[in-house]
Amino acid sequence: MTILVTGATGTVGRNVVEQLISRGADVRALVRDPAKADLPGKVEVVQGDLLDVDSMRSALSGVSTLFLLNAVVPEEFIQALITLSLARDAGIERVVYLSVIHSDVYVNVPHFAGKLGVERMIEQTGFNATILRPAYFMNNDVTIKDVVTGHGIYPMPIGGKGIAMIDARDIGEIAAIELVHREASSTPLPLTRINLVGPDTLTGTDVAAIWSEVLGRPIGYGGDDTAGFEQNMRQFMPGWMAYDMRLMAERFLTDGMVPEAGDVERLTALLGRPLRTYRNFAAEIATAA
Known part of the structure; x- marks a missing residue:
C-alpha cells in the first residue's frame, strides 16, 4: 500500500x-528532478510532471492513496483534472486534495476558482476524499522578513x-x-x-504589533x-500571477479569511496539541535572521 505525494519538494x-515517514507509511514522491529532490532515504522518488500523462500513469501504478497538491500555475486546473482522472483509471479511490479556504467565496480569484472546480470534480466523481482548505500560509511571510526587519514595515495588505x-x-x-x-x-470513508x-485571526495592524x-x-x-502590492509582486513573479495575488488581497480586505465556528477546536483535537501561533513563527524568523 503506497501513498503518492505530488508537490513533494515544496x-x-x-x-x-516527513510526517508520513514518521508514521511508517510507504511513500512515493513525484518530483521533476530526482537529483535535486533531497528527500528522506525511505521515500521512493519518481520523476514526472502532472501534464505528462505517461509519467503520471507510471507514478500512479500500484498506488493506493493520492495526496494532490499542485502549484499556482496557468495549467493548475488542467493538471488536477488530468491527475484525478488518471488516478481513477488506476483504481485509486482514496484522495486528499489541498484546496484553499473560501474557494466558493473568492470566486473572482483565478487560483481559488480553479480549486473550487477541482473540488466539484472530486465530489461528483465519488472519490473517497478529504478536501483540505487552508487559509493563508504564515510561512509566506518568510519572503518579506527583510522588509519588516530592514524597513520597519509589515507590507502584506491583509486588511x-x-x-x-x-x-x-x-x-x-x-x-x-x-x-x-x-x-x-x-471501508470507504465519506467525503x-x-x-x-x-x-488567531489577525489584522494587518495585529501582525505589525x-x-x-x-x-x-x-x-x-x-x-x-x-x-x-501587485507592482511589488511583479518583481518576483509573472504579471498574471501578481494580478492573481492582487485579486486575492482585495478579497482579504472585503471578506477576510475567517474560520467557521469550531474550526480551531477540530484541528486542535486532530493534532492532539495546540496549533502553532504567528507570534512563535515570527520569533523563529527573527532569531534566524
Whole structure:
C-alpha cells in the first residue's frame, strides 16, 4: 500500500512526506528532478510532471492513496483534472486534495476558482476524499522578513477583517493524519472538507504589533494598497500571477479569511496539541535572521 505525494519538494509537500515517514507509511514522491529532490532515504522518488500523462500513469501504478497538491500555475486546473482522472483509471479511490479556504467565496480569484472546480470534480466523481482548505500560509511571510526587519514595515495588505494564518508544518501534519486514516480504513470513508486555520485571526495592524513585540521596536502596517502590492509582486513573479495575488488581497480586505465556528477546536483535537501561533513563527524568523 503506497501513498503518492505530488508537490513533494515544496513547503507543504516536504512536511507531508516527513510526517508520513514518521508514521511508517510507504511513500512515493513525484518530483521533476530526482537529483535535486533531497528527500528522506525511505521515500521512493519518481520523476514526472502532472501534464505528462505517461509519467503520471507510471507514478500512479500500484498506488493506493493520492495526496494532490499542485502549484499556482496557468495549467493548475488542467493538471488536477488530468491527475484525478488518471488516478481513477488506476483504481485509486482514496484522495486528499489541498484546496484553499473560501474557494466558493473568492470566486473572482483565478487560483481559488480553479480549486473550487477541482473540488466539484472530486465530489461528483465519488472519490473517497478529504478536501483540505487552508487559509493563508504564515510561512509566506518568510519572503518579506527583510522588509519588516530592514524597513520597519509589515507590507502584506491583509486588511482589517482578519486572516487566520496557519503554519505549513501544521498543514503537513494534518494532511498526513488524513492520508494515513484513509489508507488504513478497510471501508470507504465519506467525503469531508476541513478548513485549515491558525489559532488567531489577525489584522494587518495585529501582525505589525506582533513583529513590534518580537523585535523590540516599532513595526508599522504598510496599509491596504493592493495596486502597489501587485507592482511589488511583479518583481518576483509573472504579471498574471501578481494580478492573481492582487485579486486575492482585495478579497482579504472585503471578506477576510475567517474560520467557521469550531474550526480551531477540530484541528486542535486532530493534532492532539495546540496549533502553532504567528507570534512563535515570527520569533523563529527573527532569531534566524
